[in-house]
Amino acid sequence: MTTSPIQTQLETLQTEAIDAIADSSSLDELEQLRVKYLGKKGQLSQILRGMGKLSPEERPAVGNKANVVKEAVQTNLDRQKDRLQQAAVAAKIAAETLDVTMPGVSRPLGRVHPLNGTVDRVLDIFVGLGYTVATGPQIESDYYNFEALNTPQDHPARDMQDTFYLPDGNLLRTHTSSVQIRYMENNEPPIRIIAPGRVYRRDTVDATHSAVFHQVELLAVDKGLKFTDLKGTIKEFLQRMFGSELPVQFRASYFPFTEPSAEVDVQWKGKWLEVMGCGMVDPNVLKAVGYDPEVYTGFAAGFGVERFAMVLHQIDDIRRLYNSDLRFLRQF
Template sequence: MSDLETQLATLKAEATKAIATSDTLERLEELRVSYLGKKGQLSQILGGMGKLDPAERPRIGAVANEVKTTIETELAQKRQALQQAQIQAQLEAETLDVTMPGVYRPQGVMHPLNSTIDRLIDIFVGLGYTVADGPEIETDYYNFEALNTPADHPARDMQDTFYLPDGNLLRTQTSSVQIHYMEENDPPIRIVAPGRCYRRDTVDATHSAVFHQIELLAVDEGLTFTDLKGTVKEFVRQMFGDVPIRFRASYFPFTEPSAEVDVMWKGRWLEIMGCGMVDPNVFKAVGYDPEVYTGFALGLGVERFAMVLHQIDDIRRCYSSDLRFLKQFA
C-alpha cells in the first residue's frame, strides 16, 4: 500500500469517527470544510498525486473518490439526524398539554356609555359627518366668548364650571371643538364632536358634574332650518324607529332660531337634544362671512340616551365601576 493510500485510509477513519461524534450542525459544517474543502485534508493528500507513477494514478484516484463519497454520505446522514433531533427538541419544548385545564380569562364588555357613543357616531358618520375632537381644558374664549357668550351673559350661570389657576377651565360643552375646527378649515363643513364635559352640578340620579356630549355642525351655502329638521328626523328614525317627534322653541346663545327636540317614548314626551341655526356672531368669530354661509348645530347628552336605551335608573351607576351592573351588558 502506497503512502497516499495509507493517508486516504487514515483520513477516512478519522473523518468517520469525527462525524459520528459531532453533536451540532455547526460542528458538522466545520468538519465538511476541514475534510472536503478546497484547502481541506483530502485536497492536500491528492496534491501529491503528481509524484506518482502514471500507472498508479487511476487506482489512487478511485480510492480517493471512494473516500470522498464515504465522507459525503456520512455528512449527509449525520446532518439529517441532527436536523431531525433539533426539530424534535423544538416540538417537545413547545408542546402544549391539552389535557391540562386552561386558564380562564373572562371576556370584557364595552361600557354602556362607550357603546352608546359608538352607536350615535355610526349614525352621523353614515349621514356624511366626520368625527372631530378637541382639548378638555379650554380657554374662556373657546368655551364661551367665541360661542356668543360674553362674560356678562346670563347663560354662563347655567354652565358654571371648574376653573384652573391659570384662568383656563374644564370645557362645559363640545361646542368648543366646532370653533377650533372652523378656524382651521373652510366650508363646507360637516363634523360630529363627541367628548367629556364638566359642569359644577349637584349629583343626583339624573345629574353629574362629569358627563358626555355629542355635538353636530354643518356649514355650507344655503343651509336652512329644513335641512336641520331633516337631519334630526333621520337620526331619530335610526335611533328610536318611527316615533312621533316635535320641535319646541328654545334659546341657546350660539344658535338662532333654536329648538328643543322631543320624541314620544313609552307614552310620554322625552327631550333628547337641543338644536338651531348657527348664530352669525359665531361665524364672525371664526372669520366666516354670515352673508354667504349658514349652518346648523345640535347637541345631545350621551348619558340620557344610554339610560333610556338600557333602562338605567340612576346616572351614577355609569361611573361606579360596579361589575354587577356592567356584566349586564355582556
C-alpha cells in the same frame, strides 16, 4: 524498561477519569470532575509532586506520560461538555415546542360599556350620513368655550352653565362646542362634523344629572342650509337610533350660539324627556371664525350621551352608569 509507580498511577487516573466523565449527566457534575482531576489541587497535580524522587533518566518518560494523560482527560471533558450542551438545548426546544393542534385557552371576553356602546352607535350613524369625527382638548380657554360662541363676559347665558375654573385662568370645557370653533378656524366650508367628548359642569348629581358627563355635538356649515335641514337631520338620526316609532317634538328655546334655537324631546316611559338642544348657527359665531354669514349658514345640535343611553337601555338612574356594578354592566 520498567514502569515507574508514577506512570502506573497516571494510567490508573486516566482510566478512572475517562470512565467518570462518560458517566457524568450534567454540566455541573462535569465541572466538578475537571477540578477533581486537572485542577491545581487535583489528582494529576498530586501525582506529579512525586517526580522529585525520580532519577534524571526517569523524569522525561514520566513527564511525557503526564502530558498524554492530561490531554486525553481534557479531550474527553470537551467532548462530554459538547454532548451535554446539545442535550440541554434539545431538551429546551422540546419543552418549548407549541402544539398547534391543541385547543386554545378560553378567556372571558370583556363587554363594551353602555356609554361607549352608545357613542359608537351615534358615530356610526353620523359617519354614514357623511360627517367627520372631530376632537379637541378638555381643558379650554374662556375664548373657545364662551366668547367665540357668542357668550362674552357679561352675557347672562354664562349663568346657565356653572363652570369649573382652573388657577391658570383656563377651565374644564362645559360642552364640546369649543371643538366646533377650533375646527372652523382651520377648515373652510362646507363642513359636517360630529364631536364626541367628556364635559364638566358644577351640577348637583341626581337620577338624571351628573357633574361629569359625555356629550356629542354636530355641526354643518354650507350655502343655503335651513332649519328644515336641521329638523330632517335630527329626525333621521333619532329614528335610526331609537326606531321610527319613538315620538319626537321640537320646542322653541334659547342658546347664545344658535338663533333660532330649539329643544328636542322624545317620549320615554310615557313622559317627554329632553334629550338634545339645537338651532341655526348664530351669525356672530360664523364671523368669529372668519366665515361670511351672508354667504354661509349652518346648524348645530348637542346632546348628552348618558341621556341617550338611559332611553336606549331603559335605565332609570344615570348614576348606575358610573357605579361599576358588575351585576348592572353584565346586562350589556
